[in-house]
Amino acid sequence: MPPERPVTATYWRRRFITLVLGLSVLALVAWAFSGFLGGSAPAAPAAATKNLPAGPARPAASPAASPTHTAATSPSPGPPRHGHKGSNVGLLACPAGAIVLSLFSSQSSYSAKQTPEFAVDVVSTAAQACMFDIGLAHVVLRISAGAEAVWNSSECADGEASRVTELRRGVPTVVSIGWDGQHSLPGCAVPRAAAARGGYTAVAADGSLRSNALAFRIG
Numbered sequence: 001m002p003p004e005r006p007v008t009a010t011y012w013r014r015r016f017i018t019l020v021l022g023l024s025v026l027a028l029v030a031w032a033f034s035g036f037l038g039g040s041a042p043a044a045p046a047a048a049t050k051n052l053p054a055g056p057a058r059p060a061a062s063p064a065a066s067p068t069h070t071a072a073t074s075p076s077p078g079p080p081r082h083g084h085k086g087s088n089v090g091l092l093a094c095p096a097g098a099i100v101l102s103l104f105s106s107q108s109s110y111s112a113k114q115t116p117e118f119a120v121d122v123v124s125t126a127a128q129a130c131m132f133d134i135g136l137a138h139v140v141l142r143i144s145a146g147a148e149a150v151w152n153s154s155e156c157a158d159g160e161a162s163r164v165t166e167l168r169r170g171v172p173t174v175v176s177i178g179w180d181g182q183h184s185l186p187g188c189a190v191p192r193a194a195a196a197r198g199g200y201t202a203v204a205a206d207g208s209l210r211s212n213a214l215a216f217r218i219g
Helices: 005-038 046-050
Strands: 071-074 099-104 117-124 130-133 140-145 148-152 164-167 173-178 198-206 214-218
Touching: 099 198, 117 130, 117 164, 117 198
Parallel strands: none
Antiparallel strands: 071 173, 099 117, 117 173, 130 164, 140 148, 140 198, 198 214
């Protein structure tokens, strides 16, 4: 009988080739499959990110303005009021008999270095809203020492001479007035003498209208 080695060698050679081809195909499929699962969308170019439009810049905060008026109105609780003439079209002037002035101060005594501060409450008793001028030439603070006139806020005041505002019944508009502790002279003439230590009386007025008299001391 002929030897079987050549047949056996051919058989194993074929098996080896088939195994190698099978492993190669499996490796190729595994590589393609892993690339498909592990792939990701390309990242946006850095340049495109840098060129994206920025949001609107926030404006810098403006410094708060310092008050420059010797007298000014302060808001009071109640319905809103308008201080501009053009916003009160149709309102009539407040009757003189319907206005009440009340004078207040947080202290009854001040040192020579302090600035006495006063508040004038302007209140209307009219049934309907009406217009009233609370400017510095109208609501005036007068300070006296006995029979001697010492200071008048309208003679040397820094602020609006006329300020027409809307008054509503029972809702006070507060006018704040500070005294620099000196005598006032017509036309704001200088130099002005400092007030002496002692007792004084303050009264707010508007024409024939008068507030309560408020006594205080400097010393």
